[in-house]
Amino acid sequence: MLKVKQFHYSADNLGYLVYGKESGMAVDGGAAAEILAFLAERRLSLLYVANTHGHWDHTSGNAALLNAARARLLTGADLTDGGGIALEGEIIRVIHTPGHTEDSRSFHTGEVLIAGDTLFNGTIGNCFSGDLKGFYRSIRKLMALPAETIVYAGHDYVMDSLAFARRLEPENAEIDAYFARYDPNHVFSTLADERKINPYLRFNEPGIAALLERMGLPRETEWERWRSLMSIE
Secondary structure (H helix, E strand, O other), X not given: OOEEEEEEEOOOXXXXXXXXXXXXXEEOOOOHHHHHHHHHHHOOEEEEEEOOOXXXXXXXXXXXXXXXXXXXXXOOOOOOOOOEEEXXXXXXXXXXXXXXXXXXXXXXXXXXXXXXXXXXXXXXXXXXXXXXXXXXXXXHHHHOOOOOOEEEEOEOOHHHHHHHHHHHOOOOXXXXXXXXXXXXXXXXXXXXXXXXXXXXXXXXXXXXXXXXXXXXXXXXXXXXXXXXXXXXX
16 A cells, blocks of 8 residues: 655645655655655655646645656646556546646545645635635535545644634534644544534534524525635635
């Protein structure tokens, strides 16, 4: 089974190396120097460089990685929805998740989801594309993955995310339990965790529907509840 190593860079960015016994694929490799050092230490070859989307803070390490290794940059043509990247006999599945940006994608291998700026630990990304309906469909697509799926995000926004979740559901004891598990040195959660505290995955919970009713926001359908949640600041 492929392994995933998380790397911190800039103020709160998170990048990744998916690797096996001999080779790896960098995803959002802004921590290029650290990734290259890890590859050298493990005597691994970098075969691919990929990004969850085209924002500069996620692509900033591409040139350094490509200059230092005989790796191939995977572009949109290589990363079609439902397609796969073969690495040491395993498949890294590509899931097109537009919403944050039109080109947003997530990578799923084994029990791990690298979700970029689509799904964070405790929240979701901003809808810079303007396509709220597409973003909703992307979140529903990720929610269909197994509950034990490990969520690796593009940024560590956990503290702010939990503050917002507490404001919406102050009596949700799961938020404190989630915070107790939070490790800023290794930021992750499971989809099961997210369903317990992430407002943008809890649009079908009675408490969220009641909140929207008190706020006078549309709540009759699942889509309306999700759209209403997106409008709360």
